[in-house]
């Protein structure tokens with residue numbers, strides 16, 4: 001985020017304005033990715049009129065960044081009508097798509113409508129790997145063609161990859177492909193649970209050794225020494241800091257109108273079909289609770305060595321049963337980064353069976369190999 | 380410029396009022412601008428159909444009790460500056476959607 005955008009986001013926070021909102025237009029999808037967290041059946045999506053009404057309310061509430069995502073947004077026949085209206089309302093529009101349905105015509109229309117950026121999911125540079133993840137033969141070729149069409153329209157494209165066992169060998173290949181296409185590239189190091197809390201997809205995660213490798217790879221993280229340095233002790237300021245933007249300057253609306261603090265934080269705060277967007281934003285008891293959370297109130301995290309630097313996701317913690325608790329995915333990332341076990345993982349080890357206690361000697365190689373076991377045990 | 384010009388907002392921007400200030404992002408190059416409260420009033424008033432000097436008189440001078448000439452000079456400078464970035468359009472003719480296209484790359 002640019003310094004000015006960060007400053008504006010801070011101002012939005014001070015003014016209580018929802019600065020950035022993701023709206024998923026549909027959960028239907030033309031790919032069937034093995035790691036996807038969504039139920040793709042249509043359980044009654046918002047109509048065109050309902051979405052336009054919501055967008056109007058969001059503009060009045062002060063929303064600046066509007067991310068349109070899914071599912072696959074291009075499966076909505078009214079997608080361009082919605083996008084056109086969003087641009088009329090002068091949102092800064094970002095799209096997330098697999099781009100399979102984008103041809104020259106769609107790319108030209110996106111340029112006309114001045115979309116700010118288009119994020120395209122690419123999991124490998126090799127069709128046999130990418131297509132096995134999306135379960136759609138030919139999908140990599142079509143997504144890459146789409147990226148070329150988008151680039152030829154001078155649009156900003158970001159390739160988004162997710163690290164899994166299935167593609168862990170290909171992360172540099174994806175990066176090289178992004179360079180060749182002249183686009184940015186991001187890598188999400190972990191698969192997240194399904195929105196209904198089902199954690200079975202987590203078995204696709206590449207595991208601790210892959211995380212350690214990436215967290216030392218300067219192509220991905222910049223200065224490895226700095227990135228992997230032991231965390232500084234928490235300060236009074238960090239104890240009072242906000243966990244993330246969810247519910248503070250950002251929120252999420254599902255295709256069915258459900259209002260959550262974030263796409264990864266499925267705590268229902270209301271429904272825009274029954275309530276005004278701004279009323280939910282201002283008055284929801286659930287949002288008030290999310291907003292009240294500070295590091296010092298968190299039982300494990302406030303005592304954790306990683307407290308001040310951890311990217312603890314309250315949404316994942318919520319999916320694990322307690323939004324004020326730790327998130328195992330983040331404990332694992334903190335450990336893979338620094339080699340220092342989190343308070344949560346240490347506590348789990350202490351309460352685990354005696355055989356496990358004997359195993360957690362602080363010898364990096366041994367603690368490293370135990371991690372998967374600890375994570376899996378807690379799920 | 381002499382104030383006898385028409386000014387309109389480009390359709391290729393994202394914009395939102397945050398408190399008293401306007402946040403504007405150019406879709407051409409993603410440059411971000413914040414307009415101070417006076418510039419925000421101007422931004423909200425320009426419609427491509429009203430002359431700039433009329434807008435300055437009705438919206439700025441009356442509101443802020445400033446000298447008309449000075450306010451017009453400031454408004455012209457601001458309009459030119461924002462036009463350079465493609466987020467405002469300036470013309471000696473009224474600006475309608477049909478003639479409001481701006482170059483997509485500067």
Ligand code: SF4
Pocket residue numbers: 243244245246262263264265311312313314315316
């Ligand atoms: S940390 Fe989690 S809840 Fe917060 S914004 Fe990120 S994904 Fe959403």
Ligand code: SF4
Pocket residue numbers: 300301302304305306307310311312325326327328330331332334342343344345
């Ligand atoms: S590493 Fe785990 S226990 Fe420590 S702050 Fe992060 S989520 Fe909390």
